[in-house]
Amino acid sequence: MRRGKRQEYDRFRVENLKDTLLFICNRLAEHFGPLHWWPADSPFEVVIGAFLTQNTAWRNVELAIAALKRAVPLTPQAICGLERQRLEELIRPAGFFRQKAQRLQLFSGDLLEHYQGDLDAMLAGPLPQVRRYLLEFKGVGPETADSILLYAAHRPSFVVDAYTRRLLQRYGILQGGESYEQIRTLFMENLPLQTDLFNEYHALIVEQCKTFCRKRPLCDSCPLQPHCAVIL
Numbered sequence: 001m002r003r004g005k006r007q008e009y010d011r012f013r014v015e016n017l018k019d020t021l022l023f024i025c026n027r028l029a030e031h032f033g034p035l036h037w038w039p040a041d042s043p044f045e046v047v048i049g050a051f052l053t054q055n056t057a058w059r060n061v062e063l064a065i066a067a068l069k070r071a072v073p074l075t076p077q078a079i080c081g082l083e084r085q086r087l088e089e090l091i092r093p094a095g096f097f098r099q100k101a102q103r104l105q106l107f108s109g110d111l112l113e114h115y116q117g118d119l120d121a122m123l124a125g126p127l128p129q130v131r132r133y134l135l136e137f138k139g140v141g142p143e144t145a146d147s148i149l150l151y152a153a154h155r156p157s158f159v160v161d162a163y164t165r166r167l168l169q170r171y172g173i174l175q176g177g178e179s180y181e182q183i184r185t186l187f188m189e190n191l192p193l194q195t196d197l198f199n200e201y202h203a204l205i206v207e208q209c210k211t212f213c214r215k216r217p218l219c220d221s222c223p224l225q226p227h228c229a230v231i232l
């Protein structure tokens with residue numbers, strides 16, 4: 001893209017950020033249809049998935065969760081009741097299994113000790129406060145905390161991941177180098193604070209980046225053409 005045209009384009013993006021973010025979401029929704037995330041049978045299963053999905057592909061998480069489900073009910077009591085080594089074996093397909101087993105048991109133990117295993121109670125209260133509480137757990141970074149808030153607690157906390165960063169940068173909204181919190185704030189301040197919208201938007205970004213906006217993008221068939229700046 002030529003320099004003058006790029007500057008004009010950037011000005012348009014900033015001035016129309018709200019519209020641009022909604023446009024992307026609507027366009028992707030038209031293309032992909034409803035995605036109904038997160039694939040889980042219970043809010044506590046979402047929590048388990050949010051821990052297990054760190055640094056691994058979702059198909060590995062599915063294998064680990066299936067093994068866990070065959071062994072025990074997915075409850076904090078059952079996770080805490082497992083011998084550490086047994087839990088490690090069950091979640092091995094998700095990688096970093098020792099670390100993840102320890103973190104899952106720490107989280108489950110806290111949930112039992114302070115909330116009698118009631119996840120709704122743990123995740124109730126003002127959103128910033130609950131988010132800070134989650135971020136204090138070992139192994140819970142902002143993406144994991146926001147995934148738990150959005151998909152387990154159904155609270156409007158936007159989830160940012162590597163796909164979000166890639167798409168927004170290529171589209172011309174991010175410059176690159178923005179922090180997680182800056183990108184999350186961009187969504188939180190420019191979109192209506194609606195759980196359903198955030199839920200679907202994150203899922204659509206993941207689908208878009210797996211299908212079209214891959215490492216090597218398939219721009220010719222992408223539903224965001226011709227609006228994307230295609231900054232590669």
Ligand code: SF4
Binds near residue numbers: 214220225228
């Ligand atoms: S047009 Fe290309 S760079 Fe832009 S979102 Fe689509 S695939 Fe990604």
